[in-house]
Amino acid sequence: MEAAMLASAVGFLLLAWVGASAGDEAREEAAVRALVARLLGPGPAANFSVSVERALAAESGLDTYSLSGGGGGAPVRVRGSTGVAAAAGLHRYLRDFCGCQVAWSGSQLHLPRPLPAVPGELTEATPNRYRYYQNVCTHSYSFVWWDWNRWEQEIDWMALNGINLALAWNGQEAIWERVYLALGLTQSEIDDYFAGPAFLAWERMGNLHTWGGPLSHSWHLKQLYLQHRILDRMRSFGMIPVLPAFAGHVPKAITRVFPQVNVTQLGSWGHFNCSYSCSFLLAPKDPVFPLVGSLFLWELTKEFGTDHIYGADTFNEMQPPSSEPAYLAAATTAVYEAMIAVDPSAVWLLQGWLFQHQPQFWGPAQISAVLGAVPRGRLLVLDLFAESQPVYVRTASFQGQPFIWCMLHNFGGNHGLFGALEAVNRGPEAARLFPNSTMVGTGMAPEGIGQNEVVYALMAELGWRKEPVPDLAAWVSSFADRRYGAVQQDAEAAWRLLLRSVYNCSGDACRGHNHSPLVKRPSLQMNTTVWYNRSDVFEAWRLLLTAAPNLTNSPAFRYDLLDVTRQAVQELVSLYYEEVKAAYMNKDLVPLLRAGGLLAYELLPALDVVLASDSHFLLGSWLDQAWAVAVSEAEAQLYEQNSRYQLTLWGPEGNILDYANKQLAGLVADYYQPRWCLFLEVLAHSLAQGIPFQQHQFDKNVFPLEQAFVLGKRRYPSQPQGDTVDLAKKIFLKYSPRGISGSL
Template identity: 85%
Template sequence: MEAMGVAVALGLLLLTAGGSTGDAAREAAAVRELLVRLLGPGPAAAFSVSVERSLATKSGLDTYRLSGGGAGARVQVLGSTGVAAAAGLHRYLRDFCGCHVAWSGSQLRLPQPLPAVPEELTEATPNRYRYYQNVCTQSYSFLWWDWARWEQEIDWMALNGINLALAWSGQEAIWQRVYLALGLTQTEIDEYFTGPAFLAWGRMGNLHTWSGPLPPSWHLKQLYLQHRILDRMRSFGMIPVLPAFAGHVPKALTRVFPQVNVTQMGSWGHFNCSYSCSFLLAPEDPLFPLVGSLFLRELTKEFGTDHIYGADTFNEMQPPSSEPSYLAAATAAVYQAMTAVDPDAVWLLQGWLFQNQPEFWGPAQVAAVLGAVPRGRLLVLDLFAESQPVYVRTASFQGQPFIWCMLHNFGGNHGLFGALESVNQGPATARRFPNSTLVGTGMAPEGIGQNEVVYALMAELGWRKDPVADLGAWVTSFAARRYGVSHGDAEAAWRLLLRSVYNCSGEECRGHNHSPLVKRPSLHMVTTVWYNRSDVFEAWRLLLAATPTLASSPAFRYDLVDVTRQAVQELVSLYYEEMRTAYLKKELVPLMRAGGILAYELLPALDQVLASDCHFLLGSWLEQARLAAVSETEAHFYEQNSRYQLTLWGPEGNILDYANKQLAGLVADYYAPRWRLFAETLAESLVQGVPFQQHQFDKNAFQLEQTFVLGTRRYPSQPEGDTVDLVKKLFLKYYPRAGFF
């Protein structure tokens, strides 16, 4: 009976959600246009792309078919949807042509003539969905994007077979209309919205007001972007997930409706109630369905709908009651507000709440939420499944369909990191789980643009029924495609990275960079890592050895910078340990030597290396913010939003260094001054014979941090210097020392 219930739930989901009846001709045209953008009109003409719905499996799963090519014949790409066709195209480019498409750049040297597909190749995805994004990705990575950058990302999504993704831009403009209709003033609305860099947490009810208000131009530009994003996503046959009302309202609503039943939630993220402690409507209050339906009606009137909506009522917030009856009512109220407008609504829920506060979410509480929505109408993202899957302790979400997600990255940090074996095995293991309700796989990073090997594997797994048999061989071929040529040293470097930084398991797999380099210094910093640092140093040496052959590859130069950055990160930990040991032993000279090298030599050298690559520039990050503005006042405001997010996060360092990045300019003017202050303070402590006072140091460090955030220095937005020369100098100076620690 349980298995029958699961089948019914999954069938309901497949029937009610998504654009399976879209225009096949339009989707084929969209893929052909992608081909031209990717390869240029000449090479694109060597491909024939078509979309036929009948190619899908009997259960409606996406399928592609490849044939032709060779001896002047066109390569035939057929897909059941535009996304399937794009995924088939990517498979051909990857496996037959040795090409590579990535955020840092693409390697697209096509063999001539194009290789033939020896036997017709048909591939069906094992699951309905390949999902993409985290609510936080919108703020940590997409924040300042224009349409050109969005177009690139949607192309990347299509090529990687993504068919379900958040589309949350422009929603504040819709909320503004709703709040005005409910009687709030423009001033009250402006006071409620966060600044642009913090909208993700405003949308989930964690924050309000902080770093706002939003300028009127922001709403106009985001509406324009959202229309283009949705049009392009739908043209490929993707399903955009629109936002829905989760129950959080501005405090000003209590002025208009004095009798409204609201609960003030607890504070979040070390913010006080000036910026957090959101107001949550009681599920039984008549305003709940009114507000929810007003918003969704206005939203779908503006943007149309594909019937899947995202909402998170208790993201990292403890509900006001643990009573199952309350939790069920709160959940039902959100869903009913959706179906009042869209009877076919499916609710996409981030399952992070169950993982984030397991002590609160016991079996009864989880059951209350999962049981409050009809089976098949709640689609749960098992958001951190590669590390801490929730489906295994909730009986596959008690029959509700779920997507196995890889979260991987927190805050958009740099730092080489991954749990590739867990990622490789995870979806297949979930598929075999008793009465499994798995309906898809997903990538849900808080920030993108890092550790591209991890995302390449996860995207490939969306189309594989079984795990990759040999990850060592897989990563070797990944390196060859990435650089456009096989090279023994480069491939050996990648195998070392696979067994070290990409071999995380257990508690350390939190996906957040805790390197002392990017943290406010103290005497109690953790420097342990789950791998042998010598593997990173040896990978660094091997990549540098490959430069005579591979230096012309932009992807290789990017990786050379990234691995150098990681090696310096390791060296910072080691020099810090020397500093700490010298201080505890009261040895001034070794303390000053280690501190001097770290703060005055190593970090400035790292900053120079980072400055040589366009992907590691603070100036580019801030320039994106400024270009999103329509006036100098706005440009300054947007830039300050960006600076806050990268560093203090809140006015008092509330979530200090969470979104840390290793960018040229940020290393030189933010991290290095803190380390200089730390080294000087420790030395002064020894000289004066007084204990180091962490509290006083923190106050002094905060002054440095705030000076950076409020600063107006402009940073280069174009790379400077030759990567290989700079890396070689840094390597020759520090690699010999690595073996002495």
């Protein structure tokens, strides 16, 4: 009986979208043909025949592609049941038959001539309805300053990787402005409420308000323009964009307009005080709740149309005012009923992070209250951190509600080589085989993108596989070959070492957040423990440098060499820090000065210089993106300050200090290095004077340095300088630990 109910719930969700995904085949076909031309150029694109045929998926109802042809000058025929399926089929051909790769850091698209033949006809159907992409936070950590050109590249990447369900949350503040004005709020009250661009993700989830704002009229107009183009392109591929819905959070000014309104002020979030946090939450049974929720969704869908899936998070990292199941059920019901009042076909996409983040609050009764308040099949749950801490296991597959197995992987958009590839490889199949499983998809939900591309390549491939990759070592060797466009044994060996070390995380260490001393405010309490042997990283570094003469023409190789060099320097910082700490504890000034001098005055400057050799690691690139969005000097300065704050202090008092740390040229030299220098000076002074080191006093003294960087006006280069290979080799020869096998 239970299994039948689960199947019914999942079946409802699947059937609900057969009609929604059965749009114009010709439009999707044209979209994929345009993608091929953008990706390969018009000449090579002429060698591919693309068609979209719904009948391909008639048997399973799941996205399906078919490949045939090629060889001897014959065109390669790519057919897909949707535009996304056709794009995924094209990507499969480029990857597995041509040895190509499409990646954030740049693509390797050297096509063999003639194009390789596909033996017979290769047909593949995805095992799941959905391949989901994004995290609410990704919009702030990675997408915030994007223009249409960058969005177009990303949507192409999504299509090629088979993504068919993704957030589309740009422009919603412009809609909220209309709603609040219609409700009677003043423009100044609205301006005071919205957070700045780099912090909108948390305002959208009710965690923050005001901080980093206000938003200008030009910002709203640009985001509306972007949203229309994003939605049009997503829909042209047959993707389902997820629009935002009302979760219950309102500006404090609502109490002026409706003096009798029943609101609860929630607690603060992220070490902010109530000037920027402490959201106001409407009581679920207050008549203003459906008024606000329905008005917003009506305005939103009038502007953008709808594909009937909406995202909302009422209690993201915020404890509800009551643990009573009746209250939690009522709060959930209020959100859902505001959706279906406007769209009777609405399905609610819920981030399951709340159940994982506060397990002490979300016991069985509380979870049941939320999951049971929405009809089965109308709540689609993202098991957001399933590669490390899956929630479906302890909730009996979310008690019958459909869910998507997600890999979160990255927190804050940090640099740092990291992954749990074994867990990622096995996880989707385990969830699919779980008793009475209601899994309907896989997903990638990083807080920030543009890092650890091997992890996302694997996860995207798993969205189309019915079983795990049988041999990850062989898979990662092939990944290296495709990435560089050449078979190079030293490069393959380097990647196998990375697989068994930084990409082999398991257990509690798999948080995906970089805690390296390099990017943290210095103290004597920093933990340098890692789950792998650092010698593997150093040896991979050496092997990549050994491979360099054969791969210097590969931009992806240069990027990876720099990334591994950056990681090796990060490891060296930890080792030098341990020497500094030991010398301080032993009251030995000379070794403290020696190790500290190498760390702060030689190694960090060398890191800054090598980072400057690649445009992906430039602070100037990040800041220039912010300036490009602005229409006035004042707006540009506000956006730059948003950008600097997010990377460093995050809030006005270092409220979430260094959470979104990056290793960028300029940031290392002007933010990380000065505070390391101060730390070492204070330690040396402490030893010389025979007085204890006081962390709280150091924190007070270093804060002005951190704040000076955030408020600074210095412009940074946005064009790379220097040769990555030469600079990486110099660092290796000077700093690599003794004992690394072989030589360059």
